[in-house]
Amino acid sequence: xxxxxxxxxxxxxxxxxxxxxxxxxxxxxxxxxxxxxxxxxxxxxxxxxxxxxxxxxxxxxxxxxxxxxxxxxxxxxxxxxxxxxxxxxxxxxxxxxxxxxxxxxxxxxxxxx
Amino acid sequence: xxxxxxxxxxxxxxxxxxxxxxxxxxxxxxxxxxxxxxxxxxxxxxxxxxxxxxxxxxxxxxxxxxxxxxxxxxxxxxxxxxxxxxxxxxxxxxxxxxxxxxxxxxxxxxxxxxx
Numbered sequence: 001x002x003x004x005x006x007x008x009x010x011x012x013x014x015x016x017x018x019x020x021x022x023x024x025x026x027x028x029x030x031x032x033x034x035x036x037x038x039x040x041x042x043x044x045x046x047x048x049x050x051x052x053x054x055x056x057x058x059x060x061x062x063x064x065x066x067x068x069x070x071x072x073x074x075x076x077x078x079x080x081x082x083x084x085x086x087x088x089x090x091x092x093x094x095x096x097x098x099x100x101x102x103x104x105x106x107x108x109x110x111x112x113x
Numbered sequence: 114x115x116x117x118x119x120x121x122x123x124x125x126x127x128x129x130x131x132x133x134x135x136x137x138x139x140x141x142x143x144x145x146x147x148x149x150x151x152x153x154x155x156x157x158x159x160x161x162x163x164x165x166x167x168x169x170x171x172x173x174x175x176x177x178x179x180x181x182x183x184x185x186x187x188x189x190x191x192x193x194x195x196x197x198x199x200x201x202x203x204x205x206x207x208x209x210x211x212x213x214x215x216x217x218x219x220x221x222x223x224x225x226x227x228x
Contacts, residue, residue: 009153010167031217032185043117043203044156089155095215100171103148 006094006104014112019077021107023090030092034101035064035075038087047072047088048075051095080111115140117220119204125226126194134189134223136204143209145187146171146217147179149200156203162187163209194227201225 006023017030025033035048050057050064050073057064063076077084087108093101117138126132146161148171158171162181176198178190187206191198191213202223205217 004155006155034215036219041221043205043221045219046216049215062141091156093215100146100161101217102158103173105153105155 002058004090004104006090006107009024009105010108010110012110012112013080014102015080015082017080017111019080019084019109019111020074021088021090021109022072022074023072023092023104024070024072025092025102027070027092027102029094030102032093032095033064033066033073033091035062036089036091037102037105038089044089077109080109082111082113085109085111117204117206119142119202119220119223121223122221123224126228127228128195129193130216132191132194132225134188134191134202134204134225136189136220137185138187138204138206138218139185140206140208140218141184142218143184144207144217145181145188146205147177147187147211148203148205149173149198150203150222151200159189159202194225196227199225199227 004025008074034042037047038044048059048062063087064075089106090104091101120135134207147159148156150156157173160179162168204220207217
């Protein structure tokens with residue numbers, strides 16, 4: 001079964017610190033790597049995504065780093081804020097077709113004030 | 114407002130009693146999916162649909178059925194629910210065209226408890 005492995009399962013970071021969540025995938029056919037953010041009682045929402053033709057994508061305080069040869073990608077949250085406390089899911093898939101995403105196990109991030 | 118709606122949001126039922134969870138989107142999206150979310154396992158795709166009358170199995174389809182008779186609706190059917198189907202269920206939709214086509218929009222979730 002195609003898998004995406006995500007770590008850590010939970011993460012506690014002090015306000016203003018850098019939060020880092022890592023993911024690894026197996027299927028080299030994947031060409032789309034999104035990160036979703038989920039608040040309690042809500043559905044996941046797209047945070048940021050990257051295609052394999054670039055090694056890094058930055059949107060505000062959120063950055064995805066992508067290492068195609070290692071089949072790994074990570075989410076970095078700079079200057080982490082209490083409002084960033086949520087569960088984060090990485091995913092991988094193939095854009096063309098039915099949007100069949102494979103999700104990681106999720107990381108519960110807590111930012112201490 | 115563009116959204117994906119699910120009903121009911123919470124459901125307690127007993128083993129073997131057929132149930133349907135409805136999903137509707139108002140964005141005219143072609144693609145729709147159902148996921149279940151379990152602690153430590155993330156989101157796993159149950160079924161997906163590429164358009165009306167076109168559906169296919171995801172990673173964990175056993176015990177579930179779907180139908181896509183209208184573009185906006187994608188109900189999830191549990192013909193004979195079992196306790197191992199206790200979970201948090203999400204419906205999602207996405208477009209097949211244009212910028213941002215790859216973005217999946219998720220509903221608010223349905224929490225199901227099967228006794």
